[in-house]
Amino acid sequence: MAELASTSTKPKHMAFTYLSPLKHDIVYPKITIKPCLAPKSHSSNPNFLNIVSPITSGKIHAATTNVTTKELSYQDEKFKTQEEALPAGLEEELMPKHVAFILDGNRRWAVEKGLPPMDGHAAMRITLRSILPLCSKLNIKSVSLYAFSTENWIRPTVEVDFLMEMYEDVLRNDTKELLSLGCRITLMGNKTKLPKSFQKVCTEIEEISKNNTGTHINYGINYSGKHDILQACRSITTKVKDGILVPNQINETHFKQELYTKTNEFPYPDLVIRTSGEIRLSNFMLWQMAYSELYFTKKYFPDFGEDDLIKALLAFQETRRRV
Amino acid sequence: MTTSFFDNKPKHMAFTYLSPLKHDSSFPNFTIKPCLAPKPHSSNPNFLNIMSPITSGKIHAATTNVTTRELSYQDEKFKTQEDQALPAGLEEDLMPKHVAFILDGNRRWAVEKGLPPMDGHAAMRITLRSILPLCSKLNIKSVSLYAFSTENWIRPTVEVDFLMEMYEDVLRNDTLELLSLGCRITLMGNKTKLPKSFQKACAEIEEKSKNNTGTHINYGINYSGKHDILQACRSIVTKIKDGILVPNQINETHFKQALYTKTNEYPYPDLVIRTSGEIRLSNFMLWQMAYSELYFTKKYFPDFEEDDLIKALLAYQETRRRVIK
Numbered sequence: 001m002a003e004l005a006s007t008s009t010k011p012k013h014m015a016f017t018y019l020s021p022l023k024h025d026i027v028y029p030k031i032t033i034k035p036c037l038a039p040k041s042h043s044s045n046p047n048f049l050n051i052v053s054p055i056t057s058g059k060i061h062a063a064t065t066n067v068t069t070k071e072l073s074y075q076d077e078k079f080k081t082q083e084e085a086l087p088a089g090l091e092e093e094l095m096p097k098h099v100a101f102i103l104d105g106n107r108r109w110a111v112e113k114g115l116p117p118m119d120g121h122a123a124m125r126i127t128l129r130s131i132l133p134l135c136s137k138l139n140i141k142s143v144s145l146y147a148f149s150t151e152n153w154i155r156p157t158v159e160v161d162f163l164m165e166m167y168e169d170v171l172r173n174d175t176k177e178l179l180s181l182g183c184r185i186t187l188m189g190n191k192t193k194l195p196k197s198f199q200k201v202c203t204e205i206e207e208i209s210k211n212n213t214g215t216h217i218n219y220g221i222n223y224s225g226k227h228d229i230l231q232a233c234r235s236i237t238t239k240v241k242d243g244i245l246v247p248n249q250i251n252e253t254h255f256k257q258e259l260y261t262k263t264n265e266f267p268y269p270d271l272v273i274r275t276s277g278e279i280r281l282s283n284f285m286l287w288q289m290a291y292s293e294l295y296f297t298k299k300y301f302p303d304f305g306e307d308d309l310i311k312a313l314l315a316f317q318e319t320r321r322r323v
Numbered sequence: 324m325t326t327s328f329f330d331n332k333p334k335h336m337a338f339t340y341l342s343p344l345k346h347d348s349s350f351p352n353f354t355i356k357p358c359l360a361p362k363p364h365s366s367n368p369n370f371l372n373i374m375s376p377i378t379s380g381k382i383h384a385a386t387t388n389v390t391t392r393e394l395s396y397q398d399e400k401f402k403t404q405e406d407q408a409l410p411a412g413l414e415e416d417l418m419p420k421h422v423a424f425i426l427d428g429n430r431r432w433a434v435e436k437g438l439p440p441m442d443g444h445a446a447m448r449i450t451l452r453s454i455l456p457l458c459s460k461l462n463i464k465s466v467s468l469y470a471f472s473t474e475n476w477i478r479p480t481v482e483v484d485f486l487m488e489m490y491e492d493v494l495r496n497d498t499l500e501l502l503s504l505g506c507r508i509t510l511m512g513n514k515t516k517l518p519k520s521f522q523k524a525c526a527e528i529e530e531k532s533k534n535n536t537g538t539h540i541n542y543g544i545n546y547s548g549k550h551d552i553l554q555a556c557r558s559i560v561t562k563i564k565d566g567i568l569v570p571n572q573i574n575e576t577h578f579k580q581a582l583y584t585k586t587n588e589y590p591y592p593d594l595v596i597r598t599s600g601e602i603r604l605s606n607f608m609l610w611q612m613a614y615s616e617l618y619f620t621k622k623y624f625p626d627f628e629e630d631d632l633i634k635a636l637l638a639y640q641e642t643r644r645r646v647i648k
Contacts (some may be wrong), residue, residue, distance in 0.1 A: 097482075226575055226613060232580070234554045237563045237570045247560045252549055255556070279642075290549060290606040291413040294617075319602075 085321030086138065088310045094317040096270035098142035099135065102284055102293070103128075105276025112300075120164055123302035125166060129174055134306055134315065136181045136215040138313075142266045143217050144188065146284050150224040167221055168198045170204050175217075180212030188260045189223035190231070216264060225286030232258035232287075261288055266293065271316045273309075275301040293319055346480050369624050409461065411633045417640040419593035421465035422458065423615070425607055426451075427542045428599025433569075435623075441485055446625035448459030448489060452497055457629055459538040461502045467511065471620050473547040490544055491521045498540075499604065505537030511583045512546035513554070538586060548609030555581035555610075584611055593613065594639045596632075598624040616642055 086092060104121030113119075128145070135143045148163055155163075175185050187202045194202070208247040241244040246298070247256065260266035269285065269292045277298040281289065295312045342445075366411045409415060429443030451468070471486055478486075498508050510525045517525070558581045562568045568577065584590035592608065592615045600621040604612065618635045619625070 028403060098469065132428075226578075226610065229552060229610065230573060230575065230578065233559060234573050236556060236569045237560050237573065240560050241563065241570070247557050247564070250553060250557050252553065255549075255553065279617045280615065281617070286609045287549065287552065288614055290604060292603065292611055294602045294604070296602075 002223055006074070042146070048193070064197070087225070088314065090138075090192070090264070090313055091317055094320045095313070096140065096293075096316055098144065098264075098266040098269045099140050100144040100146070100269035100272045100285060101131075101283060101301075102272065102274040103301045104278055106302060108276060111152075117159060118159055120300075120302060121159075121163060121166060123176070125170060127302050127304055128170070129177070130306070131304065131309060132178055132183075132186045132215075132217060133181060134185055134215075134309060136178065136275070140215055142269075144220060144285065145218065145262075145309075146220045146282070148189070148221045148223070149283065150190070150222055151283070164198060166193070166196055168201055171201045171219070174265060175205055175209075175210050178215075178217060179209055179212070181193050184209045184214065184216045184227075185213040185288035186216065186218050186263065188218045188220045188228075189283075190227065191222070209266060216266075218261070218264065224233050224283045224284055225242045225289075228260050228285065229255075229287055257289065270294060271312065273297065273302050273312050275299055291322060336612045364383070373576045374398070411637065413461075413633070413636055414639070415638055417643045418461070419463065419616075419636070421467065421587075421589040421594075421641055422463050423467040423469070423592035423595045423608060424454075424624075425469045425595065425605060426624045427596040427597060427601055427605075429625060431599060432623035432625045441482055443490060443623075443625060448493060448497070450625050450627055451493070453491060454627065454632060455501055455506075455538075455540060456504060457632060458540075459501065459506055464540055465587055465592075467541045467543060467584075467592060467608065468541065469605070471546070472606065473513070473545055473550050476607065480524040483572045487521060489517055491518070491524050494521075494542070498528055498532075501540060502532055502535070505535050507532045507537065507539045507610060509539065509541050509586065511541045511543045511551075513550065514545070516545050525631075529607070539589075541584070541587065543607075548604070548608045548612075549606055551583050551608065552578075552610055556611075561569070564633070578610065578636055582610060583610070592636065594618060596620065596635050598627055610628070 035216050057110070086095070088114060103124055106124045107117035108120070110117050110120035110124060134144065152163070153160060171185070171187075175183075178185065185205045185208075187206065189201050191202055226229050232255050235244065236250060236254055239254075240247055240250075256267060259267065268288045268290070272284070272289055272292045273295045275297055277296065291310075295315055297308060297312070299308055339543070426447055429447045431443070432438035432446060433440050433443030450550070454470060455466065470490060475486070476483060494508070494510075498506075501508065508528045509532075510529065514525055555578050559568065559573060559577055559586050562577075563573075579585070579590060582590065592609045592614070595607070595612055595615045596618045597614075598620055600619065602619050616639050618638055622631055622633060
């Protein structure tokens with residue numbers, strides 16, 4: 001059973017339904033889930049405090065710990081130094097510069113494990129904590145994540161609030177390891193609709209990491225491809241109104257410089273990985289994915305491990321060789 | 324061989340690719356009629372490839388088998404418009420309204436058969452002649468085709484010229500059958516860069532069919548998704564300049580009304596089928612495909628048959644059932 005952060009007596013039952021963000025600065029150990037019941041305005045919602053039996057809480061622990069400890073030790077073995085050769089026959093020159101992930105299947109993963117759907121998002125967070133450093137160690141220049149779509153606002157309020165808090169905590173805490181690897185962190189999406197504290201964290205992490213030269217990790221939050229194109233179009237029309245541009249001059253470069261990916265050195269994904277078996281774009285980076293290789297896997301994202309990433313990269317390299 | 328085709332039957336025929344007919348002969352559906360019309364680029368030594376009867380027989384065999392079989396298959400299945408049940412367990416209410424095709428693999432198909440690459444395009448044309456009427460008979464409301472991309476201009480001049488002539492002939496002749504099925508024909512792309520005769524053929528067929536209520540067949544010629552978005556942006560910008568729109572007001576509906584698909588009743592594909600095994604979008608209808616189901620098949624497009632279309636539709640319906648649940 002996982003320990004509670006700050007209580008003195010060990011409770012017989014724990015509210016273990018999902019991972020609540022920490023409100024105070026605790027060094028967050030990588031592998032253990034530390035639930036924390038911070039009182040919230042919506043905690044009057046009877047679903048918020050699900051008293052879960054030790055068996056179920058043990059299930060979460062097992063379901064997530066196995067993945068992370070296995071991968072963590074695997075990573076430590078393989079990547080003792082930065083100069084390690086790429087694993088499994090991957091060729092340096094054929095590595096994709098920019099890999100994008102459509103993080104799908106969290107809720108289905110949880111439901112299949114008999115867990116509440118939102119635990120799937122917590123599990124996705126844990127998987128990201130192993131996949132992102134892995135991408136950095138594989139020297140992938142840029143990683144984009146479809147974390148929260150503009151269409152996700154219609155989900156139940158409890159879920160939306162949870163995701164907002166979770167991602168804010170991700171940007172506050174999970175990025176520490178990424179920063180230590182020299183990663184640059186940015187947010188891709190319409191920040192203005194996010195909670196104020198979230199916007200503040202975004203600004204801070206973008207500022208702290210803006211000169212980093214490692215992997216550029218691009219969190220797509222409140223993002224959608226059409227919205228990206230629309231806001232680019234709006235900025236272009238403003239430029240035309242101000243006399244900077246003439247309508248007939250508008251070309252692909254102008255667009256590229258207005259999209260949310262304008263500060264990316266490699267704005268267009270070479271490889272897009274979608275989990276959970278759906279074969280759709282779901283309004284992800286439509287403009288930027290014009291020539292991306294698409295890779296679809298039936299695995300749900302919480303189950304996506306290092307081997308799956310290597311498989312996707314090998315498939316990408318195979319296609320590159322052929323083309 | 325520069326003698327006229329109709330004077331004496333040549334021992335060898337220039338059978339490398341399908342030359343467009345310059346005279347109005349009724350074009351039988353399934354025989355290739357080569358015609359050597361003199362053209363400005365016929366000084367190009369590659370233009371007149373003299374081929375042995377064996378090779379020309381190969382083309383004939385390679386393409387005829389497919390077409391005659393499908394024609395009889397169709398005749399059996401679709402005796403009248405009224406009593407056709409959808410084949411193979413397809414459900415009416417789960418049919419996609421709009422199916423788009425990325426017509427890939429023509430040249431590879433030809434090379435694998437030991438034919439010159441451009442014969443693959445001729446073979447694609449023949450496959451389209453069975454697939455498009457089939458879509459119409461399946462009551463698919465809209466079909467879009469990625470026939471010629473803006474990026475295809477960089478191909479060798481001989482190939483580009485051939486494709487331009489072929490597609491012009493498609494719009495002039497192959498559409499006759501589609502018109503008889505009540506199809507509406509439009510071109511999706513930047514017409515201004517096309518040869519004048521081509522533009523004329525486009526204008527004629529669009530005018531002739533504009534009130535038809537059958538399947539809307541949308542030929543993507545000189546098209547690309549980014550180009551579509553850019554020209555939509557430019558027309559929106561013009562509206563801003565004319566004071567009709569304010570920048571902050573620009574929304575998805577304005578874009579939808581400015582894209583090349585603005586006259587389509589169903590502008591967004593429900594299902595996109597890409598042949599030849601490549602798993603990419605290749606700059607096709609990027610905006611319009613935001614929520615499309617994508618279907619990838621390893622078959623080259625000239626080999627794409629009714630069964631493959633049914634398979635794709637079944638897979639689509641399977642996904643719809645799952646998502647709706």
